[in-house]
Amino acid sequence: MASCAALGLTAALALTGCSDSDSGVSADGTVTITLAGPNQWNSESGTFGKPWEELIARFEKAEPKIKVKTNVLPLADFSKTLGTQLSAGTAPELVFYQVPHEPYMVHTLDDELAEPNPYVKGNKKWLDLFDPKYYGPDKGSNAEGKKELLPFNVVSTGIYYNEGAFAKAGVKAPVKTFDDLLSACGKLKSAGYDPLAMDGSEAGMGWTIKTISNMLLDKYYDKLNVFTSDGSKGTNSFVTDKARYRAILTGDLDATKTPEVRESVKLLKQVYDQCATKNWSGIAPTSSSVVNVRDFSSGKAAMAWGTPFGYGALADVKGRVASMPFPTITKDTTPLSTDAPARFGAEAGGTSYMIPSTVKGAKYDAALKFLQWMSVPGNTQEWIDATGALPALKGAEAPEATKSMAQGVWSEKMRIGGQPDAPKGVTVVSLYDGYLLGSKSLDETLQNLQDSWRKLAQEQVQAHGWGDESWAQD
Structure with a gap:
C-alpha cells in the first residue's frame, strides 16, 4: 500500500487510515x-x-x-x-x-x-x-x-477551619482580631483539639510571618514606596521588591533596629506557642495546598493554612469545612499596630x-x-x-467553603509584602525556627535575619543589574 507521503492528503486519509x-x-x-x-x-x-x-x-x-x-x-x-x-x-x-x-x-x-x-x-x-x-x-x-x-x-490562601470543632469549643467564626485568635486557640485546646495544624513546611511559617509583618510594617508604606512597577523612580500601588531591597541596603528596613520587625517575630512565636501543633518541626510536609493536611483532615486540628486547591483533599474532614482570613492585629495587641487590616492578595x-x-x-x-x-x-x-x-470569570460563583479567600481587604495585594524571604540556599523556616524552638534568642534571630536580608538584597542587585544606582553601592 502506498504511503501517506505518496498520496494526496484527502485520498491518503480516506484510503489508508493514516493521519496527517x-x-x-x-x-x-x-x-x-x-x-x-x-x-x-x-x-x-x-x-x-x-x-x-x-x-x-x-x-x-x-x-x-x-x-x-x-x-x-x-x-x-x-x-x-x-x-x-x-x-x-x-x-x-x-x-x-x-x-x-x-x-x-x-x-x-x-x-x-x-x-x-x-x-x-x-x-x-x-x-x-x-x-x-x-x-x-x-x-x-x-x-x-x-x-x-x-x-x-x-x-489566594486563607485559614480553613472545622465548623464542628468551632461549635464544640464555642468559637465564633470568622475570628477577627489577633487577640481573639489566641483566645480561640485556648478554647480549642480545652475542647481537645490542636488549634492550628502546622508542620515543617515553608508555607505555614512563611504565610504567617508575611501576613503579620505586612500589617505592622504598613506604616512605612509611603517611606518605602519609591519605585514604580517597571523599576523607575516613582510610586506604586504596593512596595516593589526593588524598593524593599533598597530599604534593606539603605537601612530604612533593618531587622535589628526596626521595632515592627522585632514585634512581628514575637507575635509569630505567640502563634506557634499557643496555637500550632506541638511537634510541628518534626512533621514532614505532605501537601503544598494545605499545611499539615493529615491532622486537619483527620479532625485532630481545628484550623489549617491552605489554598483553594486544597479543598478537594478535605472531603473526609469530620465536620463541615469553611475558611476565613488571618485575623487583624489591632492596637489592643500591640501599640505598634496602626490597625491596618490583614491582607494576602488574590490574583x-x-x-x-x-x-x-x-x-x-x-x-x-x-x-x-x-x-x-x-x-x-x-x-x-x-x-x-x-x-x-475561585473563579476568574464574571458571573461564576465562588464556592462557599473558599470564597472568603477572595473577598474584602484580605483579597487585596499586600502593600509592603511582609518581611523579606531568604537568600539562595537558605529556607524561611531556618530564619525563625531556632527562636520558635527556644535554641536562639530573639536578638540572635534578628541579627541573622538582617544578615540574610542584606545577602538577599545584594544577590538581587547583581541579578537585576542595579549596581550603578546609588542606593545599591554598599
Whole structure:
C-alpha cells in the first residue's frame, strides 16, 4: 500500500487510515491535544481527579472532534520538565504557566482576546468575560505587556477551619482580631483539639510571618514606596521588591533596629506557642495546598493554612469545612499596630495554561478552543464547586467553603509584602525556627535575619543589574 507521503492528503486519509501528522488531524478528522502540568488538586500521580475528568468529558461532548489528554507531572520537577520541552520545541499543546521560558517560546493571546468568544452568544471581546480585578487590560500580562497565559481560576490562601470543632469549643467564626485568635486557640485546646495544624513546611511559617509583618510594617508604606512597577523612580500601588531591597541596603528596613520587625517575630512565636501543633518541626510536609493536611483532615486540628486547591483533599474532614482570613492585629495587641487590616492578595494565575509557539494549525485551533470553552461560567461551574476553585470569570460563583479567600481587604495585594524571604540556599523556616524552638534568642534571630536580608538584597542587585544606582553601592 502506498504511503501517506505518496498520496494526496484527502485520498491518503480516506484510503489508508493514516493521519496527517503535520496538521495533527487523524483519519476521521479528530485532533488530539495534551495538557501538561502539576497536580494541584490531590496526591494522585495519574489524574487531576474526578471533577477534572468530568470537565474534560463535557468539553469533548461539546467538541467531539477534539480529544484532550492530561499529562500529570510531579510538583517537584514539573517546572524543569516543561521548561526543557519549551526550550527544545517539544512541549505539548497546553503547558502550565509557572515554567521558566522566554516570551518567544509561547503564543501571545492578545489578538484572540480582542475577538469574540465563539461559545458565548453576543460576546464582542473574549477578554470581557473575565473579572478585570484579576484578568483584564491591566492585569495578567507578562513583562512585555502581552497576555500569554489564560487563567482557569484565582490563587489566594486563607485559614480553613472545622465548623464542628468551632461549635464544640464555642468559637465564633470568622475570628477577627489577633487577640481573639489566641483566645480561640485556648478554647480549642480545652475542647481537645490542636488549634492550628502546622508542620515543617515553608508555607505555614512563611504565610504567617508575611501576613503579620505586612500589617505592622504598613506604616512605612509611603517611606518605602519609591519605585514604580517597571523599576523607575516613582510610586506604586504596593512596595516593589526593588524598593524593599533598597530599604534593606539603605537601612530604612533593618531587622535589628526596626521595632515592627522585632514585634512581628514575637507575635509569630505567640502563634506557634499557643496555637500550632506541638511537634510541628518534626512533621514532614505532605501537601503544598494545605499545611499539615493529615491532622486537619483527620479532625485532630481545628484550623489549617491552605489554598483553594486544597479543598478537594478535605472531603473526609469530620465536620463541615469553611475558611476565613488571618485575623487583624489591632492596637489592643500591640501599640505598634496602626490597625491596618490583614491582607494576602488574590490574583489570576492559580491554574493557568499557555500554548507553546511551536503549536500550529489544527492543534493550535483545538488548544485555543479549549481555553475559550474554559472561559464560560456555565461550562466550569461544576468543576469550581467540586474543587473549591475561585473563579476568574464574571458571573461564576465562588464556592462557599473558599470564597472568603477572595473577598474584602484580605483579597487585596499586600502593600509592603511582609518581611523579606531568604537568600539562595537558605529556607524561611531556618530564619525563625531556632527562636520558635527556644535554641536562639530573639536578638540572635534578628541579627541573622538582617544578615540574610542584606545577602538577599545584594544577590538581587547583581541579578537585576542595579549596581550603578546609588542606593545599591554598599
